[in-house]
Amino acid sequence: MSFRFWRRVRLAPGVTLNLSKSTASLSFGPPGAKYTISPHGNRATAGIPGTGLFYTVHDRNRSGRGASAPARAVPKRDRLSLGFFQRLMTPTEERRFVDGICALNDGDQNAALAALEEASDLPDAAWMAGMIRLRREEFDQAKAHFQGVLGRLSDLGSLFAKYDIAAQVNLPITEDIFAHVFPRERGTRLALIEIAQLEGRSADARAHIDRLLTLDPTDPVILLAFAELALDTPTDRTLMERVVGLTAGVANETPVDTAVLLFRGRALAALGMPAGAIDVLTLANRRRKDRPDELMRQIRYDRALLYEQVGRKADSRREMERLYAADPEFADLRERLNV
Structure with a gap:
């Protein structure tokens, strides 16, 4: 029996990086959904295209499993713009992470991917590189990045927090419904589930789902x-x-x-x-x-x-x-x- 509503679609989300004077906001996917990090708590706003309907879920606890590790704050004037002396003191891989995010902001996805993969020993850089590879349907490379991230969950999100970047990816669950994920274990495993299902590896997809069901x-x-x-x-x-x-x-x-x-x-x-x-x-x-x-x-x-x-x-x-x-x-x- 054909279920046309539920047919799985190929990934083709847009990639945007929005920066303002007060904060940086990174989002992957179509209009209508976003994830915002603020001092008042995280807020996920989900929308279904064509309906005008949005859902908002507040998450005021960022200290749970997979939460960002504490990191030294960076003054707003320095975010994503490392000056000469700061570059001298910033580790090379972290500089390449910043370079990759800046390249995304400039619309140069190839340069962004190159920089992020040079810094892929950093979980945040590997997570972002994995999402770009996933968007390109380069599943083997994406899977390798995400599997590496799962081994370093305690550090995942630390650089995004340090540079005040709100990172979100929208993964299609159906043609009309998207899961809004961010650099945490849930988002990483959902990406791996998407890859496994697109490749027909049901057992691998089920293993990640089982893990997420134990979490919530x-x-x-x-x-x-x-x-x-x-x-x-x-x-x-x-x-x-x-x-x-x-x-x-x-x-x-x-x-x-x-x-x-x-x-x-x-x-x-x-x-x-x-x-x-x-x-x-x-x-x-x-x-x-x-x-x-x-x-x-x-x-x-x-x-x-x-x-x-x-x-x-x-x-x-x-x-x-x-x-x-x-x-x-x-x-x-x-x-x-x-x-």
Whole structure:
């Protein structure tokens, strides 16, 4: 069954570096999402293209696992502009990190990558180089950088903090939903998950997802990544039971939750519980405002198939006719309705 909303897309985010007199702000990805670091706490603002809908999550604790190590503050006037005497006292690799960020700001991605890879013994430089390689779909090089970073998590983020750079990367979870990641373990592993899935290495992707689930089993983006991967093998009862267990507390608050509920319903159906699956899909269908149309149509289509399975043929026909009225080309509606 084709799930057009959920097809994986090739990475093609933009790369921008914005600098102001008071701070530096680095972001990868399309408009509509950003991650901001401020003295009042971190703020992640997520948007779904075309909906005008944004979500903001505040993170006031930067001291947890994978947080930036303390680093000497650099005066604002010196940020990303190392003077002659400061260069004499700054380690070569750190200078190359700064050179790489400045090159990104100037729009010279090749020079930026060269400088950052010369400094790749520094986790922040390796992380940024990995993201550039990922954007270029140079997966082997990107993977090598990220795997190196995982061995040095205690230092990850220290140079970004030292030079007051807010670094963010947007990774596509679906065509319409992006995960907003930054130099921490979560962002690094999500990048490795993206590479593994694009290369068809499901076992590697699952290993990183399992690690992230131990860090936060309620993270909706990680639940979404896990459920998507698990439903590639719906005959694996153990995996289906785990999907059902992990998603038991998901409420239909955001489009990410709605997508998670679709997979929860599919897992229940795979376990031979169509009535329970119908209830979950009905819950997912109750909130339509600001949800991607393709997602909502898929939920209703899945529910229509389940109606037919449990003998509610009139309900199934009614649902499919309504879907056909909205999108005659969706899935196999023409064949099922004999149009």
